[in-house]
Amino acid sequence: MINFDIDTLKFDEKGLIPAIVVDATTKDVLTLAYMNRESLRISLEKELTCFFSRSRQQLWLKGETSGNYQHIVSVTADCDRDALMVLVNKDGPACHLGTDSCFTNALFESEENHAFTLQGLMKLIEGRKTEKKEGSYTTYLFEKGIDKILKKVGEESTEVIIAGKAGDKAETVYEIADLTYHVMVLMIQMGISLSDIHNELARRHVIDHKVKQEKMGGEQ
Numbered sequence: 001m002i003n004f005d006i007d008t009l010k011f012d013e014k015g016l017i018p019a020i021v022v023d024a025t026t027k028d029v030l031t032l033a034y035m036n037r038e039s040l041r042i043s044l045e046k047e048l049t050c051f052f053s054r055s056r057q058q059l060w061l062k063g064e065t066s067g068n069y070q071h072i073v074s075v076t077a078d079c080d081r082d083a084l085m086v087l088v089n090k091d092g093p094a095c096h097l098g099t100d101s102c103f104t105n106a107l108f109e110s111e112e113n114h115a116f117t118l119q120g121l122m123k124l125i126e127g128r129k130t131e132k133k134e135g136s137y138t139t140y141l142f143e144k145g146i147d148k149i150l151k152k153v154g155e156e157s158t159e160v161i162i163a164g165k166a167g168d169k170a171e172t173v174y175e176i177a178d179l180t181y182h183v184m185v186l187m188i189q190m191g192i193s194l195s196d197i198h199n200e201l202a203r204r205h206v207i208d209h210k211v212k213q214e215k216m217g218g219e220q
Helices: 037-046 118-130 136-142 147-165 169-190 192-220
Strands: 017-022 029-035 050-053 060-061 070-077 084-090
Touching: 029 037, 029 050, 037 050, 037 060, 037 070, 037 118, 118 136, 118 169, 118 192, 136 147, 136 169, 147 169
Parallel strands: 017 084
Antiparallel strands: 017 029, 050 060, 070 084
């Protein structure tokens, strides 16, 4: 935990500072809100986002009425200390319209520059299952069913082992990518989300952290 003096931040003439709220898992921008000294203090104490509503001119704890709390992972100031980035784990939609993010109105998308994300790949794979595309290998796997998908996961796992044993980094990366893709197909087939895997790994991290602490305590 890092302690800092709130007064070192630069609030505007109305006593506010913009807070960009980001999903700690997906890194998606959820919303842009404002905090004053009091709402920031509450946010840090409760580890829940609390903002200052410019329209209502009052504090509001996100999720207090909707249940869509935002659990703070970290708060970081920018280089000028006049804006905040707040990483959160969210309990529900960030937007009052019921969407995960307030930023849903696409205005421009480049035809040449594309941002790859695992979430985007999962959506593409899911689309090949729900809206079958002729000639698509992914659709072919879904049509063949779970046995075919599991067989491919097994084959790709073997390829990773062979490449790793050979010490060929480039080939191992290539085969891990193949394995990852086929595992993601399996996930879609079984209704498993990236969040499910993330939460399981996070749970294990907490357990491992506690075990390490206990061992350190015993050694002392």
